[in-house]
Structure formats: C-alpha cells, structure tokens
Amino acid sequence: MKNLKTIASAATAIIIGLGSLAGCGGGSASGDKGHVYYLNGKPEVVDQLKQLAEDYTKESGVQVDIQTAASGSYESTLTSELSKSNAPTMFTVAGYDEFAKYKQYLKPIQDTDVYKLMSDEGKANAHQDSDGVYTMPYAAEWYGIIYNKKIVNEYASKSYALIHSDADITNYETLKKVAEDMQKHKDDLGIKAAFATPGLDSSDSYRFAAHMTRLPLFYEFRDADSTFEATIKGTYLKNYKDLFDLEMKNSPTEASLLSSKSYDDVTSEFALGEVAFYPNGIWAYSQIKNHEVADDDLGMLPYYMGIKGEEDYGTTSVYDASWAVNAKADEKDQQASLDFIKWMVSSKEGKEILSKEMGFSVPFTTFTDSDQPSNPLTTAARAYQKAGKNDVRSFPLPSPQWQEDLTSALTEYAQGTGTWAKFSSTFTEEWKSEWAHNKSELGLLPESQKFN
Incomplete structure (x- = not known):
C-alpha cells in the first residue's frame, strides 16, 4: 500500500x-x-x-x-x-x-x-x-473513506443538515446525500469541496485501481461463494461508478484535470481541512498529522457503494507485506x-x-491491544471489528498491467474522451487474460476456497 x-x-x-x-x-x-x-x-x-x-x-x-x-x-x-x-x-x-x-x-x-x-x-x-x-x-493495514469529524459535525449542526451527527452515515445513500448537500453549502461550511480530488496521477491512482476495485471483486466473490474466480462478470461495477462519480462531481478539481493531481496534492486538501472526505488508508496518517486536522477528528467509513449487504462489513484489510x-x-x-x-x-x-x-x-x-500503533486511523478501522463486523478482504489482483490499464480507462472516462464501457470491459476482459497469462508464465493461480 x-x-x-x-x-x-x-x-x-x-x-x-x-x-x-x-x-x-x-x-x-x-x-x-x-x-x-x-x-x-x-x-x-x-x-x-x-x-x-x-x-x-x-x-x-x-x-x-x-x-x-x-x-x-x-x-x-x-x-x-x-x-x-x-x-x-x-x-x-x-x-x-x-x-x-x-x-x-x-x-x-x-x-x-x-x-x-x-x-x-x-x-x-x-x-x-x-x-x-x-x-x-x-x-x-486498512483502507476506507477517511473523514474529518469536525467538518461533518459542523455541517450536522446546521439548520439545513440532513444528519444529526457523523454517526448517522451508515450507508451509501446517506453518504451521497450528505456529500452533495455539503458541496451545495461549501462556502457556508468554509471548505473547498466535500471530497478530496480523486487524483489519477501515477502517484495517486492506486486508490482507484488497487483499492476501490477490491470492493466489487469482494462482493462478486461473495455471490459466487469463492475466494477466486479466473473469469468475472463485473456485477458491481455500477456501484464502483456511483462512488467514483460522487467523488469526481464533489471535489475541488475539474474532472478534466484529475490526472494532473498527485498524491501530495490530494492529501494536502484533506490535511489542511479543505475537504471532509478522503478515501485512503491508515498510512495517510503520517502526511495528515501535525496539520489542520486533530487526531480526535479523524474517522474512517467503509467504502460505501450501495452494494446489498455492505452494511454488514467494516473497512477493507490488506496484508501485502509478508x-x-x-x-x-x-x-x-x-x-x-x-x-x-x-x-x-x-x-x-x-x-x-x-x-x-x-x-x-x-x-x-x-501483540495485545496495548501493542498496537498509535495511529487514530488504525483505531477507527479496527473499531468495526470490535463492533462485530468482518473486514472486506483484499483478494489478489492479477498484475500491475491490469491496474495501469484500468487507470488509463478511468482517466479517459473522467476527461470525456472515453466511455464507462471501456473501463468495464478492461476490468473484466483483462482480468481474464492477465490471469491466463500468469498461469501460462508462472504455472500458478490462486486456489479457490469457500468464501466464508
């Protein structure tokens, strides 16, 4: 990560x-x-x-x-x-x-x-x-939608607010309504936008090619009762699109300029208190701390996309380093x-x-609870486990090439030079071809086990 x-x-x-x-x-x-x-x-x-x-x-x-x-x-x-x-x-x-x-x-x-x-x-x-x-x-490590509790709760105190507190954001429908309403009242709230820019520069695109992609994969595998499928349907890509569109339309940056925004740029938007929501992982804390967002004001939501049953899960876990x-x-x-x-x-x-x-x-x-790192985002992510919710698991991705091609298709979609259908076909067709290439070159595929 x-x-x-x-x-x-x-x-x-x-x-x-x-x-x-x-x-x-x-x-x-x-x-x-x-x-x-x-x-x-x-x-x-x-x-x-x-x-x-x-x-x-x-x-x-x-x-x-x-x-x-x-x-x-x-x-x-x-x-x-x-x-x-x-x-x-x-x-x-x-x-x-x-x-x-x-x-x-x-x-x-x-x-x-x-x-x-x-x-x-x-x-x-x-x-x-x-x-x-x-x-x-x-x-x-865990990733989800990092948010600024202070900004969200200041919004919640307004007469026009659609929620009473940040605790009311428990699904995609509420997140969407709140983000769009915050964008509408951004001047009154003193922010530049509801969401940080969904940057598609090479330093930041991992959030969309390697992180958000894990959600539609996880729930499609759930439906198949499998931990690996060499061929996928893209059942939940519409939900991915809904969240990406929500970020894109409610950020400080024009859609045509997303590829010019780096990881540093978009992290700064959140760290300086200019936006309320920032999808990313616990590692972002090192760039957020000691700026305008107090540790006590850091929260993390799951990647809500409107997928049936997602309310039963918490944030997404990843164990890439072994x-x-x-x-x-x-x-x-x-x-x-x-x-x-x-x-x-x-x-x-x-x-x-x-x-x-x-x-x-x-x-x-x-390692006991007292041995855990002093990172408020880790605490926020692990709180879902303590509440009895399982993590969304990060299943293996086929290759860096698959991620790069997804980023290119997503950039073209954002700029208006490509269609969403191109992203969808890249997601499903290259998933199949890249795993076939892996099997041919390396002789291995992940073993499919029962999802639970």
Missing part, C-alpha cells in the same frame, strides 16, 4: 546495505548458530531494522545482515540477489504475482513455532496452497531466520519497534 511507496522512500536511490553486524555493541556473531541475511522491501523503515538487527546480534550472537532495495526496484533486486551464492536467507513477498514467481524459493513454514504465533487473520492472508503455507504477513524464508538457504540459516522473526514478534523490544516505531499493526497473537 501507500506506505510501501511513501514520498520519503522515493528519495532512496540505491540499495541500502547495512553490512555485517558481527561484533556490534560488544557482542560477537557466531557462524555456528547460522546467519541471517534479510532483503527488505520497505525503505522507510531502514533505521528501525538496523536497530533490531544490531540488538538481536548482541543478544543472540547470530549475525544479521540487512539490505534494503531502492524504492521501485525491489523485485529486480530480489531476482538478482537470489541468483547469488550468498543469497538472502529471508525476504519480503508482496502480492500474489511475487508469490507465484518466487515460490521455488519459499520454505513451507506451517509447522514452525513462529507460524503458530500468527493470528487467524494473519494465517488467512498468508500465501499458501494445498502443499503448505509459505509466507507470514507482518503488517495489517516475510518468507529462502528454501534454498542452508538449514542453519533458515532456522536462524525463523528465530529472528520469532524474536521480532515476541520480544518486548521487537514488538515496540514494529508497532510503535514502524507503525505496523502486526497480525501475531503476541
């Missing part, structure tokens, strides 16, 4: 090698205990990983080396590193396409001690097939890597750094 591609990490231009940590801090690393070489895909947490590695080496005597791929180059770096004699002993897998491509390097981990510490959510989102489980998600252990590494190094992971998710220091300093909501049973 966006925290994999943060603005800060974009400045990273080379592979960051932290080097051998043997002997750091007065400890000494012993090869008899194995060796850990972790190739990390998150440039924004380099400093925290370095601290974890140094402290674990000091405590255990096991040498931990970490390299971090430059932003945008992780997969090419991983391919190169895995071909070397001193290949990573553990690495990150993000997305089904990477799982399929690198499966030959993935050690089955379902019988390991650390896998048994994972939460049910974590286990459900691990990459697996009938032969075993191969990855351990380490960062649970740890994997190299099946071709020496057995001692494999065990050393598993032990390092177990230490990170069970030691006081490891939990503190992962959750509080990195900001990850880690799906392991060793």
Whole structure:
C-alpha cells in the first residue's frame, strides 16, 4: 500500500546495505548458530531494522545482515540477489504475482513455532496452497473513506443538515446525500469541496485501481461463494461508478484535470481541512498529522457503494507485506531466520519497534491491544471489528498491467474522451487474460476456497 511507496522512500536511490553486524555493541556473531541475511522491501523503515538487527546480534550472537532495495526496484533486486551464492536467507513477498514467481524459493513454514504465533487473520492472508503455507504477513493495514469529524459535525449542526451527527452515515445513500448537500453549502461550511480530488496521477491512482476495485471483486466473490474466480462478470461495477462519480462531481478539481493531481496534492486538501472526505488508508496518517486536522477528528467509513449487504462489513484489510524464508538457504540459516522473526514478534523490544516505531499493526497473537500503533486511523478501522463486523478482504489482483490499464480507462472516462464501457470491459476482459497469462508464465493461480 501507500506506505510501501511513501514520498520519503522515493528519495532512496540505491540499495541500502547495512553490512555485517558481527561484533556490534560488544557482542560477537557466531557462524555456528547460522546467519541471517534479510532483503527488505520497505525503505522507510531502514533505521528501525538496523536497530533490531544490531540488538538481536548482541543478544543472540547470530549475525544479521540487512539490505534494503531502492524504492521501485525491489523485485529486480530480489531476482538478482537470489541468483547469488550468498543469497538472502529471508525476504519480503508482496502480492500474489511475487508469490507465484518466487515460490521455488519459499520454505513451507506451517509447522514452525513462529507460524503458530500468527493470528487467524494473519494465517488467512498468508500465501499458501494445498502443499503448505509459505509466507507470514507482518503488517495489517486498512483502507476506507477517511473523514474529518469536525467538518461533518459542523455541517450536522446546521439548520439545513440532513444528519444529526457523523454517526448517522451508515450507508451509501446517506453518504451521497450528505456529500452533495455539503458541496451545495461549501462556502457556508468554509471548505473547498466535500471530497478530496480523486487524483489519477501515477502517484495517486492506486486508490482507484488497487483499492476501490477490491470492493466489487469482494462482493462478486461473495455471490459466487469463492475466494477466486479466473473469469468475472463485473456485477458491481455500477456501484464502483456511483462512488467514483460522487467523488469526481464533489471535489475541488475539474474532472478534466484529475490526472494532473498527485498524491501530495490530494492529501494536502484533506490535511489542511479543505475537504471532509478522503478515501485512503491508515498510512495517510503520517502526511495528515501535525496539520489542520486533530487526531480526535479523524474517522474512517467503509467504502460505501450501495452494494446489498455492505452494511454488514467494516473497512477493507490488506496484508501485502509478508516475510518468507529462502528454501534454498542452508538449514542453519533458515532456522536462524525463523528465530529472528520469532524474536521480532515476541520480544518486548521487537514488538515496540514494529508497532510503535514502524507503525505496523502486526497480525501475531503476541501483540495485545496495548501493542498496537498509535495511529487514530488504525483505531477507527479496527473499531468495526470490535463492533462485530468482518473486514472486506483484499483478494489478489492479477498484475500491475491490469491496474495501469484500468487507470488509463478511468482517466479517459473522467476527461470525456472515453466511455464507462471501456473501463468495464478492461476490468473484466483483462482480468481474464492477465490471469491466463500468469498461469501460462508462472504455472500458478490462486486456489479457490469457500468464501466464508
């Protein structure tokens, strides 16, 4: 998600090698205990990983080396590193396409001690097939419609308001009426628009190609009682269109200019208190905080689209970042890597750094409520779980190409140079062709299981 591609990490231009940590801090690393070489895909947490590695080496005597791929180059770096004699002993897998491509390097981990510490959510989102489980998600994230409680409740206090408080927005029908009425009275409310601009610049289009697309897919899979379908109908694309049109018609930007608006641009609109609603994920908090929206005024709604039964679900969860252990590494190094992971998710220091300093909501049973990150958007998203509502699950997407082509079709639709039918056909036809390509090239497709 966006925290994999943060603005800060974009400045990273080379592979960051932290080097051998043997002997750091007065400890000494012993090869008899194995060796850990972790190739990390998150440039924004380099400093925290370095601290974890140094402290674990000091405590255990096991040498931990970490390299971090430059932003945008992780997969090419991983391919190169895995071909070397001193290949990573553990690495990150993000997305089904990477799982399929690198499966030959993935050690089955379902019988390991650390896998048994994972939460049910974590286990459900691990990459697996009938032969075993191969990855351990380490960062649970959520996305939905972020909103400014102060603006919404100021609107609710007006004589013309259609709601009494933000708590009344519990479905798409209400969201639509409120957003359109806020747009009508935006000058009185002191805002520029109801919704932040649905930016279609390459830095922001993921919100529509990789996030909003998950909703119509989720509910179509629900209807099919399946967790994967190689062919889809696009049953709920009209609902997707309804929400996109609502954003587009009630934002500060002309529809013809959406492709010129970047992630920074649209996040600023919300962070500066210029709009009430901003569909995005919990990672946006780092760009929102310390501006005009107080932490107590941050809320999150599910992606309401008017789909029957959506009121039974909360926000959308995604588990894109997972740890994997190299099946071709020496057995001692494999065990050393598993032990390092177990230490990170069970030691006081490891939990503190992962959750509080990195900001990850880690799906392991060793993390209690008090171990969760101090992010009000995470709290808002998880509140739906505590109220008994299941997350909308982010099922695998076929390829980056599918997302890029959807963005192009959506941009043409917004600009008036293309039709909605083009977006719909791209959604369904390229879904089929891209998965067929994956099967041909990689030999794998996600296994279909019962939806529940």
